[in-house]
Amino acid sequence: MRKLILLILSASFFGMHAQITFLDDASGIGINVVCGNTFLGNGITFFDYDNDGWDDLTICSAQGDPVHFLKNINGTFVVHNLSLPDNNKQTKQANWVDIDNDGDNDLFLTSDNSSVKLYENLGNMIMEDITNSSGMLTDPFPTYGASWGDYNNDGYLDVFLSIRDLTIPNILYKNNGDNTFTLVNNEAGLLTTAFTSFCSAFLDYDKDGDQDIYVSNDKPTTPNLMYQNNGDGTFTEVGALTGTNLYIDAMSVTVDDINHDGWLDIYVTNDDNDSALLINNQDGTFSDMAAQYQVTFNSLGWGAVFLDADNDADMDLYVSGETNGSFPQYLSSAFYENNSNVQFILDNTVIPNDFAESYSNAIGDIDNDGYPEIAVNHINNYNISLWENGTSRNNNWLKVKLEGTTSNRNGIGSLIEISINDDKQYRYTLCGEGYLSQNSGTEMFGVGGNTIIDYVKVTWLSGIEDVLYDVSTNQLLNIVEGSTLSIDENDALNFSHYPNPVKDKLNLRSQQIIEDVTVYNIVGQEVLTIAPKQSNVLMDLSSLNNGAYFIKLRGANTTRTIKVLKE
Numbered sequence: 001m002r003k004l005i006l007l008i009l010s011a012s013f014f015g016m017h018a019q020i021t022f023l024d025d026a027s028g029i030g031i032n033v034v035c036g037n038t039f040l041g042n043g044i045t046f047f048d049y050d051n052d053g054w055d056d057l058t059i060c061s062a063q064g065d066p067v068h069f070l071k072n073i074n075g076t077f078v079v080h081n082l083s084l085p086d087n088n089k090q091t092k093q094a095n096w097v098d099i100d101n102d103g104d105n106d107l108f109l110t111s112d113n114s115s116v117k118l119y120e121n122l123g124n125m126i127m128e129d130i131t132n133s134s135g136m137l138t139d140p141f142p143t144y145g146a147s148w149g150d151y152n153n154d155g156y157l158d159v160f161l162s163i164r165d166l167t168i169p170n171i172l173y174k175n176n177g178d179n180t181f182t183l184v185n186n187e188a189g190l191l192t193t194a195f196t197s198f199c200s201a202f203l204d205y206d207k208d209g210d211q212d213i214y215v216s217n218d219k220p221t222t223p224n225l226m227y228q229n230n231g232d233g234t235f236t237e238v239g240a241l242t243g244t245n246l247y248i249d250a251m252s253v254t255v256d257d258i259n260h261d262g263w264l265d266i267y268v269t270n271d272d273n274d275s276a277l278l279i280n281n282q283d284g285t286f287s288d289m290a291a292q293y294q295v296t297f298n299s300l301g302w303g304a305v306f307l308d309a310d311n312d313a314d315m316d317l318y319v320s321g322e323t324n325g326s327f328p329q330y331l332s333s334a335f336y337e338n339n340s341n342v343q344f345i346l347d348n349t350v351i352p353n354d355f356a357e358s359y360s361n362a363i364g365d366i367d368n369d370g371y372p373e374i375a376v377n378h379i380n381n382y383n384i385s386l387w388e389n390g391t392s393r394n395n396n397w398l399k400v401k402l403e404g405t406t407s408n409r410n411g412i413g414s415l416i417e418i419s420i421n422d423d424k425q426y427r428y429t430l431c432g433e434g435y436l437s438q439n440s441g442t443e444m445f446g447v448g449g450n451t452i453i454d455y456v457k458v459t460w461l462s463g464i465e466d467v468l469y470d471v472s473t474n475q476l477l478n479i480v481e482g483s484t485l486s487i488d489e490n491d492a493l494n495f496s497h498y499p500n501p502v503k504d505k506l507n508l509r510s511q512q513i514i515e516d517v518t519v520y521n522i523v524g525q526e527v528l529t530i531a532p533k534q535s536n537v538l539m540d541l542s543s544l545n546n547g548a549y550f551i552k553l554r555g556a557n558t559t560r561t562i563k564v565l566k567e
Contacts, residue, residue, distance in 0.1 A: 018394050020309045020316070020337060020350045022374065022387035029366070030077040031070060031386055036062025037379050039112075040144075041302065041359025043093040043436030044377040044384065048072075048364075049105050050125055053476075055364030055440050056080070057375060059384060060091035060109070067091055067109065075367035085129050089114045093436040097148050097157055100179055101409040110143040110161065120179060135180045141168055147253075147432035149202025149211040150175075150408050150461055151188070152233050153524065154548045155563060157408045157431070160213055162197035169194050170215065177548075189234040195222045201253040201433050202413060203264050205242070206284055209463060209524070211413050216250040216268055223247050224268065231524060243286045246276055252435040256306040257426040258293075258315055259342070262417070264428055269301030269319060269435070272330075295344050299323070299330035303361040303435035307372045309350070311395035311446025313425065314338040318351070318374055320358035320435070333358055333376075356381040364440040370397035370474060372444055396473035398445045398453060402429060405481040406462040406550070406563040413461040416443055418471075419454045447473055462550065463524075464561060482561075497551075501565040508537040512555040520550045541566055 026032075035042050042060035049056050054072035061068060066087045071080040090113050096105040104121040111117075115138040119127040131138060145162040152158070156175035163170050172188050173181035185192070196218040202211040206228065213235065215225040223245040227235035239245030249271030258265045263280035267290075270276065274296040278286040290296045300322040306315040317336040333354045336344035348354070356378040363372045366386070371393065376385040398418065402411025416427045427443040447453060453471040458479055460466070466484040471477065496509045508514060513535055519528040527544060530537075541549075544566055552561045 018310050018312075018392045020335070020347075021390040022309075022335075022351045023390050024351075024354070024385045024387055026383050026386040029075065029386065029388075031057070031384060033059050033061075033068045033070070033384050034382060035059060035068075035377055035379065035384065036065050038062040038090060041379055041436070042091065042377050043360045043438075044362050044375050045094045045096065045438040046362035046364030046373075046375045047096045047105075047438050047441055049096045049107075051104065054368065055366060055442070057386075058094040058096065058438075059377060060094055060360075060436070063090040063113065064088055067094060072366060082125060082127055084119060084127055086117075089117075092144050093146050093432065093438075095146050095148060095159075095432050095438055096441075097412075097431050098409045099157060099175060100177075101156065101404075103409060108146060108159065110146050111140070112142040112144060112164070114140050116143055116146075116161070130179055133180070135176075135182060136173060137171070137183070141165065141171075144197070145199030145216075145253075145432060145436055147200045147202055147213075147430070149213070149413055149431070151202070151211050151213070151229060151235075153210060153461055155404070155406060155408055155462075157410065157412060159432075160200050160202070160215075162200050162215065163194065164196050164198060164218060165194050166196060167194050170197050170200075187233065189230075189236065190227070191225070191237055195225065198251055199253045199433075199435055201255050201266075201430055203255050203266075203428060203430070204413070204415070205264055205280060205286075207263065209461075211461070214244065214253055214255075214266060216253045218249055218251070220247045220249065224250050242284060243288075244278055246288075248273065248276065250276075251302050252304045254304040254306060254434050255428060255430060256315055257428070258306070260423070260425055262415075262424065262426050267295070267304050267306070267317065269297065269304050271300055272298075274298060275301050275304075275319070293342065293344055294346070295319075295336050297321070297331065297334055299334075302359040303376075303437055305361050305363050305374065305434055305437070305439065307363045307374070308444065308446035309335075309337075309372065309389065310391045311371060311397045311448070313395075313423070313446050313448045314340070317344060318361060320361045320376055322357050322359070323355075332356065351387055354385070354387075356385060358385075360434065360436040362434065362437040362439050363444075365399070365442070365444065368476070369393070370399060370444065372440075394449075396447050396450060398447060398456070398471065398473055399442045399476045400427070400445070400456065400458075401442045401476060401478050402458065403478065403480045404460060404462075406464060406561065407460040407481055410441065411458075411460065411481070415459045417457045417459070418445055418447075419457075420447060420450050420452075421454070442476065462561065462563070497562060497564070501567045502541060503567060504540065504542040506539045506541055506551075506564065508539060508553065510535045510553075510555065512558075515554045515556065517554075518552045519544070520552070521547070
């Protein structure tokens with residue numbers, strides 16, 4: 001891989017501020033993929049689908065061409081034949097997602113001219129088409145984006161489908177936990193009208209512990225939507241109340257915390273006019289501050305992604321654009337360097353000769369050096385672009401990968417917080433974001449010249465918090481949900497429970513007195529509580545309906561939360 005030696009410009013509080021530079025050397029690292037000419041482009045996924053620790057590429061393509069799988073082997077890509085049946089349909093987005101929490105990644109594909117496809121990973125990347133048995137509709141809807149989240153907090157990832165049509169509404173499928181899905185538009189309270197939707201994202205914009213959904217809609221006559229999660233399995237559309245109901249040609253939904261305040265912001269690209277940067281006001285509303293941050297783009301915008309390109313502890317922005325002979329004045333792409341978390345500077349020398357007609361982009365780390373790369377899917381171009389990060393390695397970094405136990409296995413919907421001398425950064429885990437894209441499943445933080453991070457905290461969808469202290473930089477940190485309970489706490493409780501799943505009676509065993517036990521349903525409502533004051537408890541759950549429950553046990557010095565399935 002080519003690395004460029006670059007001039008160090010200045011020192012900052014966090015570390016050295018270096019000239020950011022990327023180099024497109026896709027063919028040099030084994031990438032030779034032509035995706036054809038698809039109306040409004042195809043998606044790209046930069047995700048370690050085989051769990052070997054290296055970010056792979058999944059590239060959607062035009063009718064008659066297969067989905068392309070490129071396996072990353074130590075920074076070089078090779079064609080990977082997954083032998084998918086019927087793999088020649090036009091595809092829009094590819095999501096790698098663990099639908100059954102078995103530890104491997106399943107594959108979901110959308111299409112604008114044929115049905116969606118769901119492939120179960122049977123192990124060792126052997127894929128089986130389970131679309132027909134999954135309960136999903138197989139109609140050829142014009143489905144563009146797919147985003148995954150756990151809206152009902154049952155530990156299984158659900159999916160929201162964006163349908164770009166004037167008569168067909170968007171679709172929300174609930175994951176039943178058995179490789180089947182149920183269409184829940186009516187029971188969840190989704191609007192019944194169509195919105196010509198491109199993409200969406202699950203996010204917790206109001207920090208109430210459950211996942212809301214933001215939807216990006218094409219055409220100024222169909223405003224963007226914000227579905228607020230009511231916490232009981234239903235949503236209320238609050239676009240107007242939150243100030244997020246943009247009446248623009250909205251394309252992407254790019255979510256991150258731009259100003260390090262712990263509240264999620266949203267960038268939405270636009271067709272021709274100003275793109276929007278919705279800054280979270282921390283009171284349930286947003287303000288469009290794209291002009292103040294100088295990221296309006298003012299061209300035909302499509303995919304967008306935030307990344308800390310030089311690991312100086314602030315987030316930069318890359319935007320893909322569409323240009324042709326009819327619009328010579330428009331930018332084909334833009335790189336905005338963050339100049340202080342309140343203002344960005346457009347600098348297209350960062351990505352030289354980026355003139356292809358681009359739609360979808362995603363970030364990953366091809367060589368595991370802690371500096372992010374950008375993959376871009378084009379149409380009418382000889383190859384995709386893989387922008388290798390050639391910035392001089394003056395700054396340190398941390399990568400975090402999550403594994404849920406009570407929450408979904410992918411850890412989607414988690415908020416990761418790091419702190420250095422009380423300066424904080426945040427990342428929120430998503431699956432299916434931007435424009436038809438999926439970023440790396442490993443979250444990347446730049447930390448400048450710092451070598452120790454005071455703490456890393458993960459707040460999972462279950463409400464469990466894991467905290468690690470005095471974390472060294474320049475490493476991949478794997479965090480398993482619930483793994484940071486101290487040894488003393490675990491030994492003191494020495495807790496076990498059985499059976500699980502349970503029919504009526506649940507046995508709770510501990511070497512410490514269990515003071516009280518509280519049972520919550522999947523939306524966080526308290527449904528049962530007892531105060532046994534003993535170490536061995538036979539708990540009667542016969543009065544509860546079938547489903548998943550969270551059970552919180554409190555001893556004298558500690559608490560534990562477990563997830564139980566009642567059948």
